[in-house]
Amino acid sequence: xxxxxxxxxxxxxxxxxxxxxxxxxxxxxxxxxxxxxxxxxxxxxxxxxxxxxxxxxxxxxxxxxxxxxxxxxxxxxxxxxxxxxxxxxxxxxxxxxxxxxxxxxxxxxxxxxxxxxxxxxxxxxxxxxxxxxxxxxxxxxxxxxxxxxxxxxxxxxxxxxxxxxxxxxxxxxxxxxxxxxxxxxxxxxxxxxxxxxxxxxxxxxxxxxxxxxxxxxxxxxxxxxxxxxxxxxxxxxxxxxxxxxxxxxxxxxxxxxxxxxxxxxxxxxxxxxxxxxxxxxxxxxxxxxxxxxxxxxxxxxxxxxxxxxxxxxxxxxxxxxxxxxxxxxxxxxxxxxxxxxxxxxxxxxxxxxxxxxxxxxxxxxxxxxxxxxxxxxxxxxxxxxxxxxxxxxxxxxxxxxxxxxxxxxxxxxxxxxxxxxxxxxxxxxxxxxxxxxxxxxxxxxxxxxxxxxxxxxxxxxxxxxxxxxxxxxxxxxxxxxxxxxxxxxxxxxxxxxxxxxxxxxxxxxxxxxxxxxxxxxxxxxxxxxxxxxxxxxxxxxxxxxxxxxxxxxxxxxxxxxxxxxxxxxxxxxxxxxxxxxxxxxxxxxxxxxxxxxxxxxxxxxxxxxxxxxxxxxxxxxxxxxxxxxxxxxxxxxxxxxxxxxxxxxxxxxxxxxxxxxxxxxxxx
Numbered sequence: 075x076x077x078x079x080x081x082x083x084x085x086x087x088x089x090x091x092x093x094x095x096x097x098x099x100x101x102x103x104x105x106x107x108x109x110x111x112x113x114x115x116x117x118x119x120x121x122x123x124x125x126x127x128x129x130x131x132x133x134x135x136x137x138x139x140x141x142x143x144x145x146x147x148x149x150x151x152x153x154x155x156x157x158x159x160x161x162x163x164x165x166x167x168x169x170x171x172x173x174x175x176x177x178x179x180x181x182x183x184x185x186x187x188x189x190x191x192x193x194x195x196x197x198x199x200x201x202x203x204x205x206x207x208x209x210x211x212x213x214x215x216x217x218x219x220x221x222x223x224x225x226x227x228x229x230x231x232x233x234x235x236x237x238x239x240x241x242x243x244x245x246x247x248x249x250x251x252x253x254x255x256x257x258x259x260x261x262x263x264x265x266x267x268x269x270x271x272x273x274x275x276x277x278x279x280x281x282x283x284x285x286x287x288x289x290x291x292x293x294x295x296x297x298x299x300x301x302x303x304x305x306x307x308x309x310x311x312x313x314x315x316x317x318x319x320x321x322x323x324x325x326x327x328x329x330x331x332x333x334x335x336x337x338x339x340x341x342x343x344x345x346x347x348x349x350x351x352x353x354x355x356x357x358x359x360x361x362x363x364x365x366x367x368x369x370x371x372x373x374x375x376x377x378x379x380x381x382x383x384x385x386x387x388x389x390x391x392x393x394x395x396x397x398x399x400x401x402x403x404x405x406x407x408x409x410x411x412x413x414x415x416x417x418x419x420x421x422x423x424x425x426x427x428x429x430x431x432x433x434x435x436x437x438x439x440x441x442x443x444x445x446x447x448x449x450x451x452x453x454x455x456x457x458x459x460x461x462x463x464x465x466x467x468x469x470x471x472x473x474x475x476x477x478x479x480x481x482x483x484x485x486x487x488x489x490x491x492x493x494x495x496x497x498x499x500x501x502x503x504x505x506x507x508x509x510x511x512x513x514x515x516x517x518x519x520x521x522x523x524x525x526x527x528x529x530x531x532x533x534x535x536x537x538x539x540x541x542x543x544x545x546x547x548x549x550x551x552x553x554x555x556x557x558x559x560x561x562x563x564x565x566x567x568x569x570x571x572x573x574x575x576x577x578x579x580x581x582x583x584x585x586x587x588x589x590x591x592x593x594x595x596x597x598x599x600x601x602x603x604x605x606x607x608x609x610x611x612x613x614x615x616x617x618x619x620x621x622x623x624x625x626x627x628x629x630x631x632x633x634x635x636x637x638x639x640x641x642x643x644x645x646x647x648x649x650x651x652x653x654x655x656x657x658x659x660x661x662x663x664x665x666x667x668x669x670x671x672x673x674x675x676x677x678x679x680x681x682x683x684x685x686x687x688x689x690x691x692x693x694x695x696x697x698x699x700x701x702x703x704x705x706x707x708x709x710x711x712x713x714x715x716x717x718x719x720x721x722x723x724x725x726x727x728x729x730x731x732x733x734x735x736x737x738x739x740x741x742x
Contacts, residue, residue: 075147075173075199076107076114077373077383078354084145084171085114085423086404088138090158092150093121100149100175115404115423117143122154131161139167144402147173152181159184162192171393171400174198179355180278185365194359195393202351203369204281204336210274218243218260235260238267285340293326339376349376358391410437411457413444430457433621450615452622463617467626468531468694468701475531478701485524485708492716493517499723503732512556512563512587516715519553523708530697530704534613539628543611544602546704547639551598553711554643554677555591557670558650563587564657564667598642605635616693625693644681650674669714676710 079087089104091097101119108114118141120134135158138146148155155178172193178184179198218235236242241258242250251257277284297313305312306325313322324346331341342348354371371385392398408414408427413436415428430436430444435453447453447460454461469475496513499505505513526549529542609632616625630636651674657667684703691699722729 075175076104078173078197078385079108079114079145081383081385082399084400084402086117086143086402087114087145087147087173088117088141088143089119090122090134090146090148090150090154091119092154093124096151096177097121097149104147115421117141117404117421122150122158124154126157128161131158132165134158135161135165135167138162138170139165142404144169144400145171145173147175148178149175151177152183155181155184159189159192163189168192169394169400171402172196176200176352180367185357185367187359187363187365190357190359190363190365190393193393194357194365195391196357197370197390198355198357199373200353200355201278201282202338202372203276203278203353204284204334204338206274206277206281206284207335209277210272213272213274214265216264218258232258234271235262238262238264238269281336285334285338288332288334289327289330289340292330292332293323296329297323297326341376349374351375354385356390359393407439408436408441409458410435410439410441412436413441435460449617450624463622463624465533465626466620466623466694467533468697469533470531474694474698478698478705479528479531481705482524482527482701485705485712486521488712489517489521489524492712492720493521495720495723496716499730502723502730504719504722504730511584512560512591513716515591516553516556516560519549519556520708520712522549523553523704527701527704530701534626534628536613539611539613540606542628543630543636543639544606546700547602547643548595548598550643550704550707551646552591552595553708554646554650555594557674557711557715558594558646558653559587559590561650561653561657561667561670562590564670565653594646598639601635601638601642605632605639608632609635619692627693627696640681644678647674647677647681651678669718673711673714676714677707680707680710 079085087108089101091101104116105119108116118137120137122134123130150158168191170192172195174196176199179196179200184193216231218229218232232243235258239256239258239262241256241262243258243260246255246257300306300312302312303310307313307322313319328342328346331339333339338351340348350373352373353369354373355367356370358366358368360366368389370387370389371383373383375382387399390399392400394400404421404424405417405426408425412427412429414425416422417424417426430453433453434444434446435457436444437458444457450463451460452463453459468478470479493514496505496510496517500510522545526542526545529538529545532538611628611631614627614629616627617623619625651671654667654671654674657671680703684699687699688696688703
């Protein structure tokens with residue numbers, strides 16, 4: 075029966091048993107075999123009462139009617155079932171698929187037409203039907219005169235003969251002949267009589283007896299073949315028929331293995347149990363109201379594992395409108411993407427289907443657990459398979475990346491244009507008065523600052539991670555060093571204009587200016603080299619910011635190295651700002667200090683704001699903040715330092731004279 079339940083996927087069934095060893099043993103077997111290993115559960119187990127107990131039967135049928143289990147298994151006897159069916163008919167409980175044990179599957183009275191609306195389509199387990207060769211011919215040869223019977227006609231054969239031919243053997247009862255009764259001669263033709271005795275096509279218990287007798291015969295034959303001195307018992311002895319012990323016969327019975335003419339194998343397992351063979355029968359409700367019991371399959375435990383059950387489903391009659399097998403489950407199967415969660419206080423077959431959480435999947439039906447996706451994968455929307463995680467970095471193709479790239483290239487272009495203007499007007503007073511060599515170097519460094527921001531855009535690679543901060547640090551130190559030297563030059567020129575200060579420019583001439591810029595920039599280059607050698611920045615796949623994304627970023631490697639790089643830039647910037655601030659009130663002819671002061675204030679303000687913004691920006695936005703700081707500070711320096719000069723060169727050329735520069739030309 076469990077094989078049938080598994081075949082049709084009936085995991086939720088009710089069990090009705092009789093209150094005796096037959097029913098109790100069946101219940102125990104079902105509870106053990108249909109448990110976790112069997113993949114099924116019993117919705118209820120009810121004991122059918124002996125005799126007519128209307129109250130108890132009413133309660134049992136009410137349980138059946140209210141239960142969601144549509145399959146009912148019965149291990150009971152005819153009397154139990156008859157009493158139960160009275161209540162089933164009374165409450166009109168239909169729509170159930172019944173399964174009957176061998177004690178009920180062949181009970182004719184339950185197959186009556188008035189029970190078919192309820193029991194039609196029942197699947198039953200029946201003792202194997204078989205054929206006994208020669209049995210019909212033997213029965214047809216039976217004759218009264220061949221049987222050593224009592225003369226009074228009371229033998230079994232004589233009674234059968236009298237019943238079949240409606241006659242009496244001599245001497246007949248008084249008045250039999252006078253009443254027109256016939257005397258039996260023993261020569262009546264038995265072949266012409268239709269009787270169940272000669273129907274040998276549906277032998278079930280008889281076939282088992284036949285196999286048992288043959289098993290015993292094979293065991294005895296094997297025992298008789300034993301040769302003294304080669305026996306299986308102690309001292310290689312054989313069994314003696316005159317002193318045969320039961321255990322000796324059992325020894326040979328366990329070794330029996332033969333196949334009947336009907337094709338059934340007869341053998342015993344290690345426990346001494348015969349390998350069972352059952353027929354599966356189906357109660358068919360015919361259109362004309364009659365009933366028929368037909369064989370629709372078999373269960374043969376001697377078959378290979380998984381092939382024990384064979385069913386001809388096309389022959390099965392289902393007593394439902396759909397004409398299909400019913401579905402009897404406590405909970406529907408959990409689809410892929412969900413997992414089974416036991417319902418508290420309910421059997422294992424009753425569960426809820428809980429969707430897998432993000433990052434976990436289940437790709438099988440009725441999965442007990444959801445499995446986590448690999449690190450670089452994430453669950454699909456249906457949670458039934460893993461998909462590669464989306465990648466995130468500051469890309470050239472997204473609006474933010476396009477905007478920053480455009481701004482960087484624009485700044486580079488402006489630097490080139492300004493550099494071209496200064497080169498073209500290199501002989502004019504305003505260019506020469508502001509240390510043209512440092513101005514050219516400053517424009518080149520600003521152009522490098524604009525270009526180094528491009529290293530922060532695009533998917534991080536090892537070389538871009540290593541180069542971006544180094545290029546940024548060296549470019550900005552070169553830029554700030556030029557500004558610092560220009561500020562020192564302004565102070566030196568002012569001091570040289572005073573009595574006794576003529577030697578100031580001598581000690582800070584062009585060679586010293588170039589050397590100062592080179593030394594200050596070399597220090598930053600040394601810092602970057604030490605940083606790259608000791609703990610180089612490397613690309614990193616960050617999965618902490620977003621569980622469903624991989625954020626590609628550059629980790630700085632050594633926080634100390636990065637801090638020293640920024641600190642050195644900050645130190646030079648603060649120093650330049652202080653010196654420019656001290657020179658802010660110098661005479662108008664040296665107003666370069668005012669522009670330097672303003673530019674360095676912008677520079678410092680941008681980078682002071684950068685630090686907290688950078689720390690609190692996740693993923694690609696940290697790169698965007700750093701690029702923005704680079705561009706903002708570069709534009710601030712470019713506009714503050716070179717904007718006024720370009721304005722004079724291009725728009726007010728009349729101010730680009732020595733007199734104007736010295737404060738004796740055209741006034742503002």
